[in-house]
Amino acid sequence: MSIANTYSVPRAGANPEPRETTLPRLKAMDIEVGITYCGLCASDLHLADGDFGDMSVFPQVCGHEIVGTVRAVGSDKTERRVGERVGIGWQKGACFKCEACLAGEEQHCPEARLTCCSGEVGGFADIVRCDARFSYTVPEVISSAEAAPLLCAGHTTYTALMRHARPASRVGVLGIGGLGHLAVQFADKMGCDVTAISGSPAKAEEAYTHGADSFLDVQDAVQRARRTSSLDFLLVTTPSIEDWDAVFGLMRPHGVVCVAGMTEPATVDIVAMMERTLTLTTANAGSRNDMRDMLAFCARTGVRPVIEEMPMTDLDEAFERLRSGAVRYRAVLTI
Ligand SMILES: [Zn+2]
Ligand SMILES: [Zn+2]
Missing domain, CATH: 3.40.50.720 (NAD(P)-binding Rossmann-like Domain)
Known part of the structure; x- marks a missing residue:
C-alpha cells in the first residue's frame, strides 16, 4: 500500500480538491511513476461530471496525459528502470492474451485498464501506477510539458x-x-x-x-x-x-x-x-505501436502542442478555463 496526494473530484460536477488516496499494491508488471506534468483533456471533465456513467468512481482522480520519472518497479523484470522519464496515456493495462491484444490492438482489449476510469487513480496526483508495458519513452527533444498532451490528444x-x-x-x-x-x-x-x-x-x-x-x-x-x-x-x-x-x-x-x-x-x-x-x-486512442510511432513522428517533424502551464494546485481553475473554452490550446498541470 502506498498513499498518493491526489486532486480528487468528490462528486459529479464538483471541482477537484486535495485528498490522500490509497493506491493498490504494486503488481509484478507495474511501475510507480513520480508525476511531473499532466495534461487536462475534455474526457477528464466528462469523468468529473459523471457523463460516462460507471466509468467514474467518486472521489474521482482524473488525468491521463502523464509525464514523470519511474520511482519503483514491480517484482518481475519490466522493461523500465528507476529514474527513466516516461509518458502514460489513456490506457494503463490490458490482458495481453485476447485476440485484440495479440493483434497489437490493446485499446480494444475487453480487460483494458483505463488510466483514470473505473476506480483507477489517474494523473492529477504526485504518483501514479501503471503496467510498465503501457509506459512510453519520451524522445529527448520533446520537453515533458509538451509531451503530456501528445499522450492522449x-x-x-x-x-x-x-x-x-x-x-x-x-x-x-x-x-x-x-x-x-x-x-x-x-x-x-x-x-x-x-x-x-x-x-x-x-x-x-x-x-x-x-x-x-x-x-x-x-x-x-x-x-x-x-x-x-x-x-x-x-x-x-x-x-x-x-x-x-x-x-x-x-x-x-x-x-x-x-x-x-x-x-x-x-x-x-x-x-x-x-x-x-x-x-x-x-476515433479512439490508438494502440501502443501507434503511440510509439506518434512520439517518433513528433520528434522528427517538430509537431508540438501549444500549451498553458499551470500549477496542479490551480487544477480547479484549469477545469473552469477548459469548461469555458478559454484554454489555448491545451492546459498542462505541473507538480
Ligand atoms: Zn484524453
Ligand atoms: Zn486483451
Whole structure:
C-alpha cells in the first residue's frame, strides 16, 4: 500500500480538491511513476461530471496525459528502470492474451485498464501506477510539458489520420482546439492538403501557423458552398455538430468523416451519405505501436502542442478555463 496526494473530484460536477488516496499494491508488471506534468483533456471533465456513467468512481482522480520519472518497479523484470522519464496515456493495462491484444490492438482489449476510469487513480496526483508495458519513452527533444498532451490528444488524432489519410488527401479538421491544432500539424507534416474549419474566424491566423493550407469559417454559408465536395477526410474534434448535412456537403465521393471529439448522440441523414457513398467512423486512442510511432513522428517533424502551464494546485481553475473554452490550446498541470 502506498498513499498518493491526489486532486480528487468528490462528486459529479464538483471541482477537484486535495485528498490522500490509497493506491493498490504494486503488481509484478507495474511501475510507480513520480508525476511531473499532466495534461487536462475534455474526457477528464466528462469523468468529473459523471457523463460516462460507471466509468467514474467518486472521489474521482482524473488525468491521463502523464509525464514523470519511474520511482519503483514491480517484482518481475519490466522493461523500465528507476529514474527513466516516461509518458502514460489513456490506457494503463490490458490482458495481453485476447485476440485484440495479440493483434497489437490493446485499446480494444475487453480487460483494458483505463488510466483514470473505473476506480483507477489517474494523473492529477504526485504518483501514479501503471503496467510498465503501457509506459512510453519520451524522445529527448520533446520537453515533458509538451509531451503530456501528445499522450492522449496527439495519440488519438495521429492514429485517426494515419488510418484514413494519405499524403495526397484533402483533409479537413473541424474544431481548432486541443485536438484540432495537433491534427492540423500532423496532417500538414504527413503531406496532406489541410483545411482548418472553425466557427471562430479569429483562429484562422494561428491555424495557418500550424500548417493549414486554407481556412473555412463553418458558419459562413457562402464559403461553405465554395468548398462543396472538397474533402477526402474530415476529422471532427468539436463536442457537437449542429448541421450534419453541411458536414456531408463538404465531402467528396467515398469521403470519410471521423468523429474524434466526445460528441453528443446524433441523428444523421443516411440518404445524404449514400449520395456520395460516405463513411462515418470514430476515433479512439490508438494502440501502443501507434503511440510509439506518434512520439517518433513528433520528434522528427517538430509537431508540438501549444500549451498553458499551470500549477496542479490551480487544477480547479484549469477545469473552469477548459469548461469555458478559454484554454489555448491545451492546459498542462505541473507538480
Ligand atoms: Zn484524453
Ligand atoms: Zn486483451
